[in-house]
Amino acid sequence: MEKVQLGKSDVHISQIVFGAWAIGGQAWGGNDDKDAIEAIKKSHDLGITSIDTAPVYGFGHSESLVGKAINEIGRDKLEILTKFGFNWKTEKGEYQFPTSDGGKTYAYAGRDGIMQEVEDSLKRLGTDYIDLYQIHRPDATTPIEETMEALKELQQQGKIRAIGMSNHTVEMMKRAGEVIDLASTQSPYSMVYRKIEKDIVPFCVEENVGILAYSPLQRGLLTGKITSDYEFKGDDHRADNKFFKEPNRSRTNEFLEKIKPMAEERDVTLAQLVINWTVQRPGISAALVGARNEKQASENAKSLSFRLTDEELGKINSELEQVVIDHDV
Template sequence: MQYSTLTGTELDLSVITFGAWAVGGWMWGGTERKDAVEAIRASYDLGVTTIDTAPVYGQGTSEEIVGEAIKGIPRDRVYVLTKYGMRWDLARGTLASHSKDNAGKNIDIYKYAGKESVVKECEDSLRRLRTDYIDLYQIHWPDVTTPIQETMEAVARLIEQGKVRYAGVCNYNVEQLAEASKYVDVVSNQVPYSMVKRGIEAEVVPYCIDQQKSILAYSPMERGLLTGKIKPGHVFSEGDHRAGLYFFSEENLRRTNAFLETVKPVADGKGISLGQLALLWTVQQPGITIALVGARNAEQAIQNARTTDAGLTAEEIAFISAELNKLELVK
């Protein structure tokens, strides 16, 4: 495993970080707790010391699973990243989505990060994670109903109290990052980034490099699209959000898989999978500090963890990027 220091911190994170959205089950068609715990522990055994989760993933389920999985591991040997600002138990802020919980019950998700909510969410996360501090505390999505100053000052207070070590944000644009940084030392921005979703390259990446802020890339395999395992005609299980995403339309699956065939010789030459190739390309892009990668079972987790056993040359990255530039997906 390779490690990368979160800029301005003492956190030496595993480049492949365990993304715990899917293990929470919500929007992924349910969860198997035993498999999820085994996946996290298998990752840790191979050097994945960093886990990213959030309260809304399974409405507490993901954090509980993470807490169970890291039980018995010395706390200073694992880094726990979680979030706040997505409430399903409080109708305040902005309605983000209508959804269903893992039991099939209708729920509404709100983006809300008022001071009292941030404090409550932190306490709830600490309890579910079975820990007394969070290594990196991140606002999940911008909350336009609460001043950024109010939110960030609440996090700054949690840092003073020792309940949080560092502050991060997710899905922030450059203007929001600059504003947040006035009130607390924002060390990172977690944003979507993959071979087929490269919008952050225009403004966010240059800004973060210039301002020395780390970028945590999520969905680097675009929810499984870039593994090459999902073919036209694939039927997702009930409750799987991917069924409604344009990436997984028949035409886009055809186009993406055709691209993957062109770069498959690079993967074959290194003895790695297409998914691992996508991860390597991602973590070797400018400004990217770590990549968050999900796994539903130990087998997937082990393959993800072994990704950095290989590497790409500058020529290979250039070839892959050139082929990517020919790929056009239909929205």
Template sequence: MEYRTLGDTDLQLSAITYGAFAIGGNMWGGNETKDSIAAVHASLDNGVTTIDTAPFYGFGLSEELIGAAIKSKDRGKIQLLTKFGLVWDGSNQGKGEYFFDASENGRAIPVYKLTSKANIIKELEESLKRLGTDYIDLLQLHWPDATTPVDETMEALNTLISQGKIRAAGVSNYDLPLMKTAAKTTRLASNQVSYSMLNRGIEKDMVPYAIENNIGIIAYSPLERGLLTGKYFRDAALKADDHRNGYFGQFSADKVKAFLDSITPLAESKNASLSQLVLRWTTLQPGITIVLAGARNAAQATQNAQTMNLQLKADEVGFISRELEKVYAE
């Protein structure tokens, strides 16, 4: 495993980080508790020291599962990354910005974005309890909230750092103007953004800004929620309540399949899976600090963690990138 410094903090994070969205179950067709905990343990056993989660994942379940999984582990050797700012239980009392309706057991649950100082403090205490810890290594705003001034949110994060409840502050899904606004109030350690072979928009402005200002970039959905593993072009099927039934529709299936077919021989020559090759390419892109990889069981988690054993030469990275350009060609 390779460990990388996040921005100008003293946090050393594993280049492959365990992404805990799917084990929450909601929007992913459910979960199995035993398998989820085994996935976290397998990650830790294979050098992954960093776990990224959020209260929204499973409406608290993801954090609870992680708390159970690390209860007997050395907390000082694990970096916990979580978030705040999505409210679903009605406690916002009409405040915040409506986001979307989530689903749980066939029931629609309205979700609001709320990043007020009071809500940050409330959510943090709830996360600490679920995770079974007294501090968070990196606390991240989950989604921008147009109803709360940016400086109010950032000042609250400054306070939590000074209190020792969080070691560093970050954001997620922030665009460049919001990053610059936030920088007037606090020193952000990172921005967690969607980034993959099929989604490279941040390379235009966010990556140069992050590099220039020593801000970490945490890449989520690097496998495009499983599409880039190739298994959905073979025999894998999605459950009816899995959000990916609609999500995959934004991509050209024929182009993606042709691309994966073109790089499969390289993966096979390295005794690696397609997902490992895709993840490794992603970790080697300029400005990308760590890459989130989700896993529902120990086997998937082990495979993700072992990605960093894969060595790619410059010409091999170039070959992948050239083949990838064909996906974007008209």
């Protein structure tokens, strides 16, 4: 699988990145740890060498599982992307959401928090450096400049190779870029959620900042498997997500039915077609895609075994113009 450079950094990642949110278990209706590790190993075997995780995914569990996979695969064969900025051990920062055990989670990116978080992540991951370290969400209580100065220090120490952001505005990225060389930003982006095309994509293209598109399958909605009678189990957060409510669910499925023949002609799944489209979009460096088992990992890897033609892309984009989705999420 082709690798792409993130901004001006020396970090190169696979165009499909293993998204490790779901394997953390929490907010996704549970997870099987053994299957998760096998999914990571299978992804690596098929060319997906980059893994994106975060401490808040399962409150440390996702990073720990990634660490076990790293130990089996070999650190030098992988690019590890993780994040910081969610604090559930103190009340510093801005309140975000409850923890799974009734506690509270805050957005906090102060220097003291970063220095502790990086050590915790390195320990869970079983490594002495992180390829891309990303601030997970904005922290209204800490100036972005303070955060970036701390990251610059970690970079100089060799604990992180490159610096990224996630879920931040263009203005925040500009301020960060005055302190550090910003390698990438991570943003939600899919066929039915393209808000970043208005400002983030043009900015990143002009400034040579990589874009990591997360939720390219809109958390499973664009696989075609979320039928009108599909029911979510346990603590699956998608049950309350507007994309999965009506009329958005039906509108999306109607669109998928229109492009389904294109997938069938190529003998690929709808999900593979969607991921391929995503990676070919202007400014997009890579797509983050999750997998809970080897089968899903294999399917993800096949997404780049073909290349959509200009004609096919045109047809897809034409149909997309007819999809009206409520973006107030």
